[in-house]
Amino acid sequence: MKTYQVLLFILLIPVFGSGQNQVDSLINNFNERSQIPEENIHLHLNKSIYVKGEDIGYTAYVIDQRTKQPSLATRNLYVQLLDDSYEVVDEKLLLVENGVATHVFETNGSTPAGDYSIKAFTNWMRNFDQPLYAQEPLRILDPSVNMDELYESEERTFTLSILPEGGHAVDGVFVKMGAILKDQYGNGIAASGKVFKNGEEISVFQLDDNGIGSFMLLPDAESDYKFLVELSEQEVVKSGLNIEDKGVSVAVAESHSKVYINLKTNNETLEDRSGEEFVVAINDHKNIKVFKVSLKNHENLLAIKRDSLTAGMNQISYFTHRGLHLGDRLYFKREGLNINKEPKVFLSRQLDSLHINLDFKGISKASSSVSVLPGQSKALPQNHIVSDFYLSTYLKGNIQDPSQYFEKNDRAVEVALDNLLLTQGWTMHDWNNTFGPVDTLRYNWEDGIMVTANLKSKSKSDFLLLPGRFTDSKIITLDNEQKKFSFNGYFPTTGESLKLSAQNKRGKSKPAKIYPQFNPSKFPFFDNIRENLSFKIPDELKSVQLELFDETETLSTVIVEAEVNEDRNQRIRNSARGRIEFFNDADRMRYINIEQYLRNKNFRINRSNGTLRFFYPSARLTDSNNQPNEAVFVLNDQMPISGENLQGFDMSIIDYIELDLSGSTSVFGKSGVPIIKIYFDPNLSPYSKSSKFFTDYIVPLTFEMPAKFYTPTYFDYSSNFFKKLGVIDWQGKLKIENGKAEFTMPYVGQDTMWFIIEGMGDDGTLIHSVQQASVTKD
Numbered sequence: 025m026k027t028y029q030v031l032l033f034i035l036l037i038p039v040f041g042s043g044q045n046q047v048d049s050l051i052n053n054f055n056e057r058s059q060i061p062e063e064n065i066h067l068h069l070n071k072s073i074y075v076k077g078e079d080i081g082y083t084a085y086v087i088d089q090r091t092k093q094p095s096l097a098t099r100n101l102y103v104q105l106l107d108d109s110y111e112v113v114d115e116k117l118l119l120v121e122n123g124v125a126t127h128v129f130e131t132n133g134s135t136p137a138g139d140y141s142i143k144a145f146t147n148w149m150r151n152f153d154q155p156l157y158a159q160e161p162l163r164i165l166d167p168s169v170n171m172d173e174l175y176e177s178e179e180r181t182f183t184l185s186i187l188p189e190g191g192h193a194v195d196g197v198f199v200k201m202g203a204i205l206k207d208q209y210g211n212g213i214a215a216s217g218k219v220f221k222n223g224e225e226i227s228v229f230q231l232d233d234n235g236i237g238s239f240m241l242l243p244d245a246e247s248d249y250k251f252l253v254e255l256s257e258q259e260v261v262k263s264g265l266n267i268e269d270k271g272v273s274v275a276v277a278e279s280h281s282k283v284y285i286n287l288k289t290n291n292e293t294l295e296d297r298s299g300e301e302f303v304v305a306i307n308d309h310k311n312i313k314v315f316k317v318s319l320k321n322h323e324n325l326l327a328i329k330r331d332s333l334t335a336g337m338n339q340i341s342y343f344t345h346r347g348l349h350l351g352d353r354l355y356f357k358r359e360g361l362n363i364n365k366e367p368k369v370f371l372s373r374q375l376d377s378l379h380i381n382l383d384f385k386g387i388s389k390a391s392s393s394v395s396v397l398p399g400q401s402k403a404l405p406q407n408h409i410v411s412d413f414y415l416s417t418y419l420k421g422n423i424q425d426p427s428q429y430f431e432k433n434d435r436a437v438e439v440a441l442d443n444l445l446l447t448q449g450w451t452m453h454d455w456n457n458t459f460g461p462v463d464t465l466r467y468n469w470e471d472g473i474m475v476t477a478n479l480k481s482k483s484k485s486d487f488l489l490l491p492g493r494f495t496d497s498k499i500i501t502l503d504n505e506q507k508k509f510s511f512n513g514y515f516p517t518t519g520e521s522l523k524l525s526a527q528n529k530r531g532k533s534k535p536a537k538i539y540p541q542f543n544p545s546k547f548p549f550f551d552n553i554r555e556n557l558s559f560k561i562p563d564e565l566k567s568v569q570l571e572l573f574d575e576t577e578t579l580s581t582v583i584v585e586a587e588v589n590e591d592r593n594q595r596i597r598n599s600a601r602g603r604i605e606f607f608n609d610a611d612r613m614r615y616i617n618i619e620q621y622l623r624n625k626n627f628r629i630n631r632s633n634g635t636l637r638f639f640y641p642s643a644r645l646t647d648s649n650n651q652p653n654e655a656v657f658v659l660n661d662q663m664p665i666s667g668e669n670l671q672g673f674d675m676s677i678i679d680y681i682e683l684d685l686s687g688s689t690s691v692f693g694k695s696g697v698p699i700i701k702i703y704f705d706p707n708l709s710p711y712s713k714s715s716k717f718f719t720d721y722i723v724p725l726t727f728e729m730p731a732k733f734y735t736p737t738y739f740d741y742s743s744n745f746f747k748k749l750g751v752i753d754w755q756g757k758l759k760i761e762n763g764k765a766e767f768t769m770p771y772v773g774q775d776t777m778w779f780i781i782e783g784m785g786d787d788g789t790l791i792h793s794v795q796q797a798s799v800t801k802d
Contacts, residue, residue, distance in 0.1 A: 068082065100146060103118055124391040171570065179258075198242050285353075389785065392755075494515035567744065600682050612675060779794075
């Protein structure tokens, strides 16, 4: 028996080729696929159940799936808020720094209640059939709806699946069978099951609290099988079992020091294939070990030292000597995972505030996110960064309560985890996608916005890129015959324009004369969807009376006094059909885009694939079918345009806006249309009052500015509503230095709170902790 181990240092030619050693071919295929970088994304939401008017806080963590280190090369992250039909409600382009990005989705009174999800992906992920993007479900509640109305009256319906280890049940060969029982919400239940052969009970099996278990079976191809689980209200039956007359199955077991892989077969197969060599491959996305096993007996055992396997997931696959893939089995090694499970939380009260100190032993530098919820909260987020990066990536379907597989180290947890892999893990990865020939990579790895500038005429000038909020200035030097130039690493934020200046040999600046092109210029199309299971509201919320928030305190704290020409303003108001709002410099800096401004005015906004559509919830602004009419925009009294033309509109140059919501003004021969008139003057921008030395170019797609998470103000901090669904604080990007982090938050009368902490160290250490902490009495 020979053992081959390969570390990734070279790129080899792919596929199982004739005349080529099949083991070497296997290694070559793995090397080619594994050299391609692949990102994996985890989303940490501040909670799971929201009420209209709350901010949805989220932090994205991005790693290199091969190295399990922060993906430092990832810069562009696309994040979408999807409704229950997976239509895009809102979308944002975020700048990723050291593998981390954070932002918020705002909700208001016009946000429909229901099931939603947040999806995060990169452009590079579009190259893969099974991209490791993130998608997290959430629920938004309407305070005007009684909680009792939200509980489904339908009874739980269950489905039972029976799955052989490695995907094959061979006639006359003992095989471990996985059993999984799930309801329509994706939740399992503890139960007992029975196995019937030709109508006679031959065995029983047990399912754990997640509805997962296993049992041994000796398959008989001439017999009929039935599997039955009896619940208090129903019987769940699975009839039939696919049994192969000939074949090879795999069984995986472990001891304290070794992992055993057993290729098992029957007499009929040995008569045809005795002595034939089979190949067993074990990979961890980065390294591969390949073994030859000769099929000589009914059981052909391969013993491997456990300490030679990588911490985390190991994929065991087996093949014929001609390279025909037979099946897979996952094995998870928990020892050696780089996890920080229980940071210490210290609280001290200082008058009306709480100071929080966090102690992360063994971590020098990291980024973290912290959600603080009342001690009786029923809206705790269900995210688990360790599961997303080490476990769920390799599984099919959702994992119920993933924390149970990482919090304890005992035999019961190991058995439960292995049963999870047995029932949900063996069909997740297609071998050909993992190791087969690589298709052409069509989608680029993005580093901000690429700008390509075509010169209007031959020029001997150099060009100066003026700095932005996240972009440094740079000088572009051209050759004499150069007719265009391009550069990467451009990170414009909402409201920013591309500012370019041409410079002659004396260094004198003048406006640039170019035709710019931007890539990306719109949100990419990414149609991968994981179907969310129905979101089940906890029974403990049945008695909770939802409440509105106290909006007497304005969310914006920027107050700037400016002199206003009252005569002019009054004259404009008198001649307008709608409501006038004049802008000062504070407004121009506060509203980073037209979307944010209109959302603040209770407009409903659909944003999909770079297209904006605006609606106002009013009966007088609907069509003949009572569907809301899309708003139209008029810029400086020119021809009306739709919202899709306002992507990247510079809010810093606005003079005033008129909102005509009367429905009486006709546009394109149509009445009942909301009209938004925008009057602007480029000289009003607080960022630059003059552009005689450079040229401004509108950027069609920009990065979001950092957003502040606003914690709602509650009327009663002792109510069940606050205790069960309230928010105390959210820290989306909290830096850890030398194992320490700290922040201050308001004291709202809750002495015991939940702290849900996730994070990622610069060395790849993952942080996950869900714990309660109490205020220290001074």
